[in-house]
Amino acid sequence: MKRITVVLLIATIYFSFTPKEITWVAIGDSITYLNDHQDETGNRITKGYMTRVVEKLPNINYINKGFNGWTATNIAHEIEKLEIPKADVYSVFLGTNDWWSGKPIGSLKDYESNTGNETIYGAFRIIIDKLHSMNNQAKIVLITPMKRVDFVYINDFENNAYGSYREKDGQQLEAVANAIVDIAQHEKVGLVDLYHKKGMDHSKLVHFKWLKDPSTGAYKKYKYPDFIDVPFNTATDEYPYPEKATNLTYDGLHPSDKGYKIIADALIKEFKK
Numbered sequence: 001m002k003r004i005t006v007v008l009l010i011a012t013i014y015f016s017f018t019p020k021e022i023t024w025v026a027i028g029d030s031i032t033y034l035n036d037h038q039d040e041t042g043n044r045i046t047k048g049y050m051t052r053v054v055e056k057l058p059n060i061n062y063i064n065k066g067f068n069g070w071t072a073t074n075i076a077h078e079i080e081k082l083e084i085p086k087a088d089v090y091s092v093f094l095g096t097n098d099w100w101s102g103k104p105i106g107s108l109k110d111y112e113s114n115t116g117n118e119t120i121y122g123a124f125r126i127i128i129d130k131l132h133s134m135n136n137q138a139k140i141v142l143i144t145p146m147k148r149v150d151f152v153y154i155n156d157f158e159n160n161a162y163g164s165y166r167e168k169d170g171q172q173l174e175a176v177a178n179a180i181v182d183i184a185q186h187e188k189v190g191l192v193d194l195y196h197k198k199g200m201d202h203s204k205l206v207h208f209k210w211l212k213d214p215s216t217g218a219y220k221k222y223k224y225p226d227f228i229d230v231p232f233n234t235a236t237d238e239y240p241y242p243e244k245a246t247n248l249t250y251d252g253l254h255p256s257d258k259g260y261k262i263i264a265d266a267l268i269k270e271f272k273k
Helices: 002-017 030-036 049-056 072-081 096-101 108-112 120-134 173-187 257-271
Strands: 022-028 060-066 089-093 139-143 151-153 156-161 190-192 209-212 219-222
Touching (some): 049 060, 049 257, 089 120, 108 120, 108 173
Parallel strands (some): 022 060, 089 139
């Protein structure tokens, strides 16, 4: 009898300290998508933020719902077709492509009035409503877009974009980030604010950009902001971000291993709440 009591006590202690299995659905754009597609980064990354989170919190199982190049408005429009499953935790990491695409930000009134996916505020209302409908007890974490400098896709130099140091279609990327902060505070959900995070400034995203000096034609390392407006010829120039240029991003936009670690650490802190 005594032995049975001891076994039951050990079992009770074991199960009391075994963390509950948690399903996490990560919704996002290419920054999320690339977690499981390192080959599309030229193998510049070894693992993304989701893999890093579950290494530290092994009771969490992630499902990658990252869509390469998509906006919040795209996802809101297609939300019923995306087969987003019921989960315990949802993260939503969007906004940088909305900014580059010139999607109007709108206002909190668009969110409150559920005006549809014509604005970023309205798109987030559709997304969050969908998540609540699947599990109204789920934890939701919104992630603001990172700052970005000049992006050049490693596999196609024609795919490029200037950084968030200037407006796009009359809007600052910071205004998109502020809208997401606004929504998180309104809904009282979790928030990881990468845009305003210390140490993720424009000057920290790459060590340099490898460009031809217009006056001499010789290649030169240009640091931020000196490389702004220095021309880059997509047909003839070398890739402007050799591996030694990598810092928080490897291409001016997408996180490097170092960048993904910062994102993962911030999410782990939020998840532990």
